[in-house]
Amino acid sequence: MPVMGGFAAAKELRQLRPEIPILFYSMHDGLQLIKEAKQAGARGFVSKSRISDTLLDALDALVVHHKTFFPDATND
Numbered sequence: 001m002p003v004m005g006g007f008a009a010a011k012e013l014r015q016l017r018p019e020i021p022i023l024f025y026s027m028h029d030g031l032q033l034i035k036e037a038k039q040a041g042a043r044g045f046v047s048k049s050r051i052s053d054t055l056l057d058a059l060d061a062l063v064v065h066h067k068t069f070f071p072d073a074t075n076d
Contacts, residue, residue, distance in 0.1 A: 007040040014041030021062040023069070025051075034070055044069035 001009065010022050021044065024037040029047035037045050044058045046069075054071050061069040 007036060010037070010040035010042055021066075023058055023062055025055075038070065043067075045071070047071075 013020060013022060022042045023044040024042045025046050027048045034045050044062050046054050046058050058069040061067045
């Protein structure tokens with residue numbers, strides 16, 4: 001992202017429009033990155049390496065059921 005990073009963009013979007021569910025989609029994964037995404041205001045996280053088995057579940061959770069989607073042990 002040429003102007004600002006994903007974490008900064010998520011924080012700004014969360015302040016401007018808190019009702020919009022933010023889903024991080026990254027080629028990187030790991031507990032630390034997922035924790036940082038949550039701290040930035042994300043309501044979900046999908047790794048590009050697991051897109052085929054997680055993207056639809058993530059979108060369903062965020063958009064239809066208004067829940068969070070973090071496919072690991074960091075779920076609240």
